[in-house]
Amino acid sequence: MKRSSKKTFFQFIVLLSVAMAFLKCAGPSINSSNREKDKPGLIQDSLAYDLINYVIGNNLPDIKVEYDTINYLLDRDWSKIIMHDDSIRLIKLDTLFSKNDLAFIFKQNELAKTFSLDPARLKTKVNIIPSDTILRFLEDSKDPSDFWNKFRQKYGRHGFVTIGLPLFSLDNRTAIINISIQSGRLSGAGWTLILKKIKSQWTVVHTLDYIVS
DSSP, X not given: OOOOOOOOTHHHHHHHHHHHHHHHHOOOOBOTTTOOTTSTTOOOHHHHHHHHHHHHTTOOHHHHHHHTTOOEEESBOOSOSSOHHHHHHHHHOTTTXXXXXXXXXXHHHHHHTTBXXXXXXXXXXXXXXXXXXXXXXXXXXXXXXXXXXXXXXHHOSOOEEEEOOOEEOTTSSEEEEEEEEEEETTEEEEEEEEEEEETTEEEEEEEEEEEEO
């Protein structure tokens, strides 16, 4: 897998700090029980979970080795899937996305930070960590090391995976998804991948971003 960028894992702590503020003021999360399925600009739950279940099923070889060491999945990803730099790169990928696709994707992106995983829709049995638990650890921690000490006291020496809401093209055959693996203060990785459905099989066709520590 091509590395499009490298960033320090310290950014994860910054992201979690932002999450503290976000979770305090955010409204109800979007899941399969309360999503407005027919509202323009939103994709169907079955489509989103088809790709999420593909990822959770360890079907991405480049991620599998690191993913296999993690026992927990966080119930939500606080960040937007597409950041400013990603938007610029996406516009240049005109062989994958049309202008109308991008408009549709950016609209979905605005809802991504309120998406919450519904365990009932997951085909693989996984241990879900509520985001409220992570928030409580953050509020009670004086620094990143303290946060991870609290995390390991409760969950053992394992980190957690976050998977964001997939963003789809208009024909629903090309998608963008965020996956991150956090296992310590200086140990983590994250991918923003573009996948395309080819002969009924999701296939990674481009790495929009890669973060490693």
